Amino acid sequence: MNRAMMMSAAKNLLTRYGSTKNNIYRCMSTGKLTTVDVNEKSGVAVLTMNRLPVNGLNLELLRDIRNDIDEIEGNKCRGLILTSASSSVFSAGLDIMEMYKPNQDRLKEFWTTLQDTWLALYGSSVPTAAAINGHSPAGGCLLATSCEYRVMLPKFTIGLNETKLGIVAPKWFMATFCNVLPRRVAEMALTQGKMFSSEEALKVGLVDELAQSKEEAIEKCQQFFATFAKTNPFARAMTKQQFRSKDLQQLEDEKAQDLEAFLFFVNQPSVQKGLGIYLDSLKAKTK
């Protein structure tokens, strides 16, 4: 290989691969609002949500996440770690702008994509973990609790706060929460719309570990995946899916009714009024 060819090969490698101290990362796919970096050594994919400032889950971000999960599954990665490009927000949950004064066709597409994203993540055969490097209310908490393991940074908040917004978390949000928390703790937290501090979340088991940095959180997620080293991946995936099959099947069976209920609820004038007031209160904070 001559020098020019070597330079060109190196340039190619630098474009396709990034390098940290110990690991080589390959950028597998880059949706507009997400990136996926696969650690070549461990085979673990880090899916980073990158819709700043707060990773509000709008139609496009949900589509990117959904496509990334499919790609990670298809590439037989050894694990999927969900995290955020923001240093203070994991995800602010559903983008309220999708539900406020909505275009009806887009609203349907939005909710259907959320359902499909949840089915893909909660039912994923690949081991999943969330490195929660910021606040994680409502839909953000749904994504984190859909994973098998959670590592959170201190001094942030996580929870399903829907009742504080005057809305009701769908059954599958509740089922996901109940898969992680004791039923009584889940019912109390949901009815109160409680946001847990990182430290409280650790205490009740809403998260599994705390970490001091995003890098440490990702490392701890990798260590969780390493606990499966001596298991058969197929048996592992089947076991996980059997644990979750009732919740998954329920949404599969009720997808159309769930969509109808959502559309009916969002379009109620009182709900629209409440969403408008909540949006104003969020914006007033920044003035």
Ligand SMILES: CCCCCCC/C=C/C(=O)SCCNC(=O)CCNC(=O)[C@H](O)C(C)(C)COP(=O)(O)OP(=O)(O)OC[C@H]1O[C@@H](n2cnc3c(N)ncnc32)[C@H](O)[C@@H]1OP(=O)(O)O
């Ligand atoms: C109607 C039927 C519903 C059926 C059930 C649906 C179940 C619902 C699930 C949901 O996920 S609803 C969304 C719930 N989310 C929240 O309540 C979180 C609200 N946001 C926050 O608490 C904070 O923003 C934060 C996440 C703690 C971050 O705080 P920070 O101080 O860092 O940022 P802010 O200045 O507050 O926000 C910046 C910017 O982003 C806007 N914004 C924040 N969250 C949302 C959101 N969820 N949707 C849309 N927009 C959001 C916020 O207004 C600011 O906008 P600008 O003022 O910069 O224009």
